[in-house]
Amino acid sequence: MNTNNSLLGFALLGLLHQHPMSGYDLRKIFASSAMGSFSDSPGAIYPALARLEVQGLIRGKVENSASLRKRRLFKLAPKGVTAFRAWVKRPVRRDDVIRRLGELMLRFAFTDQSLGDRQAALFLKQFEAELAGYIPSLKQYLDTNVSKMPLSGRLALECGIQEYEARLKWARTSLAFYDRRKRNKL
Amino acid sequence: MNTNNSLLGFALLGLLHQHPMSGYDLRKIFASSAMGSFSDSPGAIYPALARLEVQGLIRGKVENSASLRKRRLFKLAPKGVTAFRAWVKRPVRRDDVIRRLGELMLRFAFTDQSLGDRQAALFLKQFEAELAGYIPSLKQYLDTNVSKMPLSGRLALECGIQEYEARLKWARTSLAFYDRRKRNKL
DNA sequence: GTTGCCATGTAAACTGTTACATGATTTC
DNA sequence: GAAATCATGTAACAGTTTACATGGCAAC
Numbered sequence: 136m137n138t139n140n141s142l143l144g145f146a147l148l149g150l151l152h153q154h155p156m157s158g159y160d161l162r163k164i165f166a167s168s169a170m171g172s173f174s175d176s177p178g179a180i181y182p183a184l185a186r187l188e189v190q191g192l193i194r195g196k197v198e199n200s201a202s203l204r205k206r207r208l209f210k211l212a213p214k215g216v217t218a219f220r221a222w223v224k225r226p227v228r229r230d231d232v233i234r235r236l237g238e239l240m241l242r243f244a245f246t247d248q249s250l251g252d253r254q255a256a257l258f259l260k261q262f263e264a265e266l267a268g269y270i271p272s273l274k275q276y277l278d279t280n281v282s283k284m285p286l287s288g289r290l291a292l293e294c295g296i297q298e299y300e301a302r303l304k305w306a307r308t309s310l311a312f313y314d315r316r317k318r319n320k321l
Numbered sequence: 322m323n324t325n326n327s328l329l330g331f332a333l334l335g336l337l338h339q340h341p342m343s344g345y346d347l348r349k350i351f352a353s354s355a356m357g358s359f360s361d362s363p364g365a366i367y368p369a370l371a372r373l374e375v376q377g378l379i380r381g382k383v384e385n386s387a388s389l390r391k392r393r394l395f396k397l398a399p400k401g402v403t404a405f406r407a408w409v410k411r412p413v414r415r416d417d418v419i420r421r422l423g424e425l426m427l428r429f430a431f432t433d434q435s436l437g438d439r440q441a442a443l444f445l446k447q448f449e450a451e452l453a454g455y456i457p458s459l460k461q462y463l464d465t466n467v468s469k470m471p472l473s474g475r476l477a478l479e480c481g482i483q484e485y486e487a488r489l490k491w492a493r494t495s496l497a498f499y500d501r502r503k504r505n506k507l
Numbered sequence: 508g509t510t511g512c513c514a515t516g517t518a519a520a521c522t523g524t525t526a527c528a529t530g531a532t533t534t535c
Numbered sequence: 536g537a538a539a540t541c542a543t544g545t546a547a548c549a550g551t552t553t554a555c556a557t558g559g560c561a562a563c
Contacts, residue, residue: 158543176526178523178526181543205530205531243477244477244478247473248474252472287431290498298487301483305480329550343514348514362551364516364554367516368516371516390558511561512560517557519552528544530542531540531542
């Protein structure tokens, strides 16, 4: 059985990891934004839930307290917990930093809830290292190409670089948070 | 005839707007990264080019200088120029800022090449206004929810906010560039 | 003469979008 | 009893990914 999932699938697993919910609850979370750029359309969420159920990662049960509307409450199956943790734990690759920043941030958002502070700190260290390696190559690309680029192209590229720099700074201050918390616990 | 296009389609139009190229050239540009997060897979690019051609936005001609390999060189048709400019010119909406930042930056990167400095400056003003309106609502969401969130969740959200703030700052300094250039020209 | 890159494309599977459909239950 | 909202889903379509297929040319 294939246990590959789209990003939406993992987002659903992550939310269900917190506590069981219905498809409608999940839609509301996506609709009220602030949480990534996921669609709240039923045509995305219900099929995704169905796939997760077929894979045995979640299970849905119809709640039927007499007076309530029909509502399927989904919760993580043990297999789902394993798959979710494995996803969160994946090493941070250069490729992720370049093409899947959104996925990385989603994984991080779910990290200490599912795997604890140590894994969160580890993630940040890897993330920092990859960023620190990648940023200079972007800068070099900019330097060698400025002359050939229109102003807006140059500015757009600089915007990308500044974004990565902001994230590097963020990773460092965040790491400091975890270090402080660790020291307080000792 | 429908003139709707995916983001990849517009990226292709933008590159072909600079100068005619083959599908393979386009793939190499995407592969050598630095340019957005587009896939360089032939299964994405060749069908996209075919769609653009069917819509009459581009035209492909086989180059056949005797000793060369078969190579289809694509160039923009007049209709393609119009469609591309209309895309670049679209107003910047709140929704774009939330869910389609990548598309916005791509549009901006192509702006002054296709529509000139004035449109680029206009874009930046709209972008700045939308960001300035959106950021406070994110901050408020953070403030009201900090207590219920795990540390990593909070940090991830803060990372998002910092990203938007970096872009706001970028928009303002970029606008200053266009203002300066305008003054120099007068 | 075989390895590897140039250059094109196709096919199947999957995911997400848009739009529609349905029915129950509050609320006014 | 009409309107809004809760709650679930389906169908048609478009686009992407992954993997495969093909053939010419260049280098060794």
